[in-house]
Amino acid sequence: MTIATHLPPGERDYQENGVKRKCKVLVKFLSGPLKKKVMNELDYRSGEAKSIVRKLYAVVNNLALELEKETRAVKKMKVKDENLGKAFSKKGTLKVNSKKPVITVGITSGTKGSAAVPAKVPEQRKFSRPPHPKKCFHCEGExxxxxxxxATEADKAAIREKRRAEFKARQQKKRG
Structure with a gap:
């Protein structure tokens, strides 16, 4: 037999009411939005948690986590909205006049990620190079x-070998 069955009826009610009072006090001292969510949960879904402290703790813990996730999401949305408003520079437009042709080269960044993450657009870098000379080394034509x-095939092979030797000599100068 348990102790509760040996107690007089008035004391048994006091113990049950004591737990209910503890739960009420705990809910009463929660912060604003969390308190509203917990009271709503207790009234409409988890009524048994009003008299069991462990169940009340589980309900409060779950709702607190949900509320924290919601506030994080709202903060992220606010930051995104602020960043979208600052699309234009305060310094004004920057004009660059260049006579050199500009070649755009795409660079992809290798990232680890799951299949759910969309692929990033490759960054664009601009390099300016002098135009490639369209002059023949053999006859100096256009x-x-x-x-x-x-030019015969033998002439082409000889000039290629000469160019390769010049290139290797430049590479040796850079290294040495």
Missing amino acids: HEFINCPT
């Missing part, structure tokens, strides 16, 4: 050496 009609 075409590239590879397409030269007067």
Whole structure:
């Protein structure tokens, strides 16, 4: 037999009411939005948690986590809205006049991620290079050496070897 069955009827009610009072006091001292959510949960869904402290704790804990997630989401949305408002620079427009041709090169960044994450748009970098000379080394015509009609295959091979040797000499100078 348990102690509760040996107690007089008035004391048994006092113990049950004592737990209910503790639960009421705990709910009463919760913060504003959390208090409203917990009271709503107790009234409409988890009525048994009014008299059991462990169940009340579980309800409060779950609702507190949900409320925290909601506030984080709202803060993120506010930050995104603020960033969208600052699309234009306060310094004004920047004009660059360049006579050199600009070549755009795409650079992809290797990122780890799940399939649910959309792929990022590659960043664009601009490099300015001098235009490629379209002058033939053999006859100095207005075409590239590879397409030269007067050069024979032997001439092309000899000039390629000469160019390779010059390139290797430049590489050795850089290293040494």
